[in-house]
Amino acid sequence: MLLQRFLIRLLTMAITLFGVAVVVFVVIRVAPGDPIAMMLPPGATDADIARLRALYGLDKTIVQQFFIWLSGVIRGDFGTSISLRQDVLGLVFNRLPATLELAITALLMAVAIGGTAAILGARERGTAVEAGIDIASGTALSIPDFLWGLVLILLFGVLIPVFDISGRVSPQLDLPFVTQFYLFESILRLRFDLTWDLLKHMLMPAVALALPLAAIIAQLLKQSLKEVLDLDYVVLARVKGFSETQVILREALKNAALPTLTLVGVQFTFLIGGTVIVERLFSYEGLGNMAIDAVINRDLPLIQGIVLVFALLFVLINLTVDMMYALLNPRLRHG
Amino acid sequence: MSAACLDIRNLSAVLANGQRVLRSVSLAVQPGEVRALVGESGAGKTMIGKAVLGVLPSSVHIVEGEMLLEGEDLGRLQPKARRTLIGARTALIPQDPLTALNPSRRIGPQMTDRLVRILGWSGQRADARIRQLLDEVQIRDPDRVLRSYPHELSGGMRQRVLIAAAFAAEPRLIVADEPTTALDVTVQKQILRLIAQLQREHGTAILFVTHDLGVVAKISQKVSVLYAGKVVEEADTAALFAAPQHAYTRALIAATPRYTDPLASLKPVDEAVLAGLAAEIAAAEQAWRPPHG
Numbered sequence: 100m101l102l103q104r105f106l107i108r109l110l111t112m113a114i115t116l117f118g119v120a121v122v123v124f125v126v127i128r129v130a131p132g133d134p135i136a137m138m139l140p141p142g143a144t145d146a147d148i149a150r151l152r153a154l155y156g157l158d159k160t161i162v163q164q165f166f167i168w169l170s171g172v173i174r175g176d177f178g179t180s181i182s183l184r185q186d187v188l189g190l191v192f193n194r195l196p197a198t199l200e201l202a203i204t205a206l207l208m209a210v211a212i213g214g215t216a217a218i219l220g221a222r223e224r225g226t227a228v229e230a231g232i233d234i235a236s237g238t239a240l241s242i243p244d245f246l247w248g249l250v251l252i253l254l255f256g257v258l259i260p261v262f263d264i265s266g267r268v269s270p271q272l273d274l275p276f277v278t279q280f281y282l283f284e285s286i287l288r289l290r291f292d293l294t295w296d297l298l299k300h301m302l303m304p305a306v307a308l309a310l311p312l313a314a315i316i317a318q319l320l321k322q323s324l325k326e327v328l329d330l331d332y333v334v335l336a337r338v339k340g341f342s343e344t345q346v347i348l349r350e351a352l353k354n355a356a357l358p359t360l361t362l363v364g365v366q367f368t369f370l371i372g373g374t375v376i377v378e379r380l381f382s383y384e385g386l387g388n389m390a391i392d393a394v395i396n397r398d399l400p401l402i403q404g405i406v407l408v409f410a411l412l413f414v415l416i417n418l419t420v421d422m423m424y425a426l427l428n429p430r431l432r433h434g
Numbered sequence: 435m436s437a438a439c440l441d442i443r444n445l446s447a448v449l450a451n452g453q454r455v456l457r458s459v460s461l462a463v464q465p466g467e468v469r470a471l472v473g474e475s476g477a478g479k480t481m482i483g484k485a486v487l488g489v490l491p492s493s494v495h496i497v498e499g500e501m502l503l504e505g506e507d508l509g510r511l512q513p514k515a516r517r518t519l520i521g522a523r524t525a526l527i528p529q530d531p532l533t534a535l536n537p538s539r540r541i542g543p544q545m546t547d548r549l550v551r552i553l554g555w556s557g558q559r560a561d562a563r564i565r566q567l568l569d570e571v572q573i574r575d576p577d578r579v580l581r582s583y584p585h586e587l588s589g590g591m592r593q594r595v596l597i598a599a600a601f602a603a604e605p606r607l608i609v610a611d612e613p614t615t616a617l618d619v620t621v622q623k624q625i626l627r628l629i630a631q632l633q634r635e636h637g638t639a640i641l642f643v644t645h646d647l648g649v650v651a652k653i654s655q656k657v658s659v660l661y662a663g664k665v666v667e668e669a670d671t672a673a674l675f676a677a678p679q680h681a682y683t684r685a686l687i688a689a690t691p692r693y694t695d696p697l698a699s700l701k702p703v704d705e706a707v708l709a710g711l712a713a714e715i716a717a718a719e720q721a722w723r724p725p726h727g
Contacts, residue, residue: 340521
């Protein structure tokens with residue numbers, strides 16, 4: 100039963116990814132802009148252009164190109180970047196950890212900030228505290244992540260320069276890392292000096308990405324908590340002698356979290372989408388920043404590789420959310 | 435004379451718009467006694483139970499009166515002290531067993547959490563106690579029940595679980611809020627018998643909220659009849675049925691269906707009685723001035 104459900108999910112994932120591959124492949128070839136024209140210096144002959152075109156396989160029909168690319172992808176060969184002249188898979192995996200660390204840090208921040216605000220707002224429902232939380236989350240939500248990025252750069256990069264506004268890590272530092280998960284590895288190696296330097300670079304983009312999501316969590320979770328707090332089993336817990344905070348944490352939170360969890364799953368994919376611009380803003384060396392370069396350079400294989408990896412991430416996030424949902428809801432587990 | 439288990443004196447509560455929902459209610463529950471609180475829906479009987487347990491909805495405010503739990507004035511205690519006192523000395527048997535258990539927690543921890551976390555018992559002692567109570571409510575497979583989630587048990591089973599949990603900490607007072615209303619008729623009788631039996635064995639005082647005079651006759655020694663937030667009559671249960679004093683009480687008794695002749699006895703409360711009640715309430719309202727202007 101469980102295995103069957105898992106296999107169905109796996110098949111759905113494969114179909115989704117294939118769909119994404121087709122769409123991105125077609126769209127970037129239909130869109131104007133010629134990578135070959137951008138690679139050659141002005142005055143190149145038609146023969147030069149044709150030769151280069153043939154070298155990258157761009158002289159074949161779009162259908163042929165697609166299946167050549169797809170058979171490569173299945174074998175783990177995503178082709179060669181036109182602008183960087185390196186293996187696409189290597190490039191992507193080199194940059195992906197930076198983006199994952201940024202996105203996950205932002206997600207944790209959003210859950211921590213939004214969750215705390217929701218619990219506080221639910222506990223102090225009907226008071227000025229709740230009103231303050233509503234106003235703050237309304238503000239956080241109505242400003243998009245890249246604008247938050249600019250605000251933060253002005254505040255904490257320029258006016259009160261406590262954080263670094265550019266890059267992932269100070270360039271003069273000697274990095275002992277063997278993986279690209281710098282933050283994670285610096286903690287494991289107990290090199291907290293490096294952790295701090297990484298955080299000083301990461302905090303502002305992470306906060307920029309986290310604030311809108313934190314606001315969504317605060318509003319939705321607070322609403323769900325308030326609904327649950329009127330239910331009979333919560334009243335019974337109060338009669339047992341539990342404080343309002345205990346009641347919220349022990350009785351209400353888990354049941355109220357389900358709708359929020361679903362939404363956070365969807366919103367997390369938006370957050371990852373947001374890394375593209377925010378990474379650019381902070382010159383953070385992640386996948387999103389590379390995606391913008393790839394698009395500017397019409398680097399077709401690299402765009403395809405990056406988009407496919409993003410799509411894979413989204414699909415995996417959805418799978419994780421579904422599994423967590425089942426874990427939190429005992430009625431689903433037995434169903 | 436020993437203090438009453440619960441002594442409510444002159445309790446009034448209002449809604450945000452100033453409308454009085456409890457009108458100078460006074461009633462006492464002596465130790466080990468079952469007092470029924472009977473009235474139509476909306477009469478405020480559940481509200482009294484909630485006021486005692488400190489779980490009134492935020493829209494209802496107590497404006498005057500006292501509630502003494504074993505001589506301790508609940509209104510004078512700090513919130514934390516009041517909460518702990520209520521948790522230690524009272525319990526609630528709720529109306530609807532389907533919604534009164536947390537759907538995402540197993541039965542076991544839901545039954546023991548008060549014993550362990552409020553009363554400070556060891557987990558072992560709490561577990562042994564709960565099993566003993568489950569036996570008393572005639573649950574024969576405690577292991578399975580304690581491991582279950584609420585949705586895996588029937589309504590009757592859940593109400594047994596809630597009754598067992600209510601008696602587990604040996605509270606002095608239990609508020610039973612229409613504990614049989616949400617159940618099937620066949621299960622109602624068993625549950626009622628079970629509550630009566632446990633009440634006798636444990637000597638617990640119960641404030642038994644119900645709209646059902648049949649239930650009142652079976653379980654209580656004393657009755658307060660409530661109409662529109664006002665106690666219109668109180669008496670020993672036997673005396674009330676033998677010689678009801680108030681016209682409304684007489685009408686209520688007359689309106690109770692009898693199994694022998696269900697249709698003949700089903701008559702609504704007389705218009706004249708209701709008019710009399712309305713006048714009585716209006717007079718009380720005229721005389722009443724909310725404290726502090």
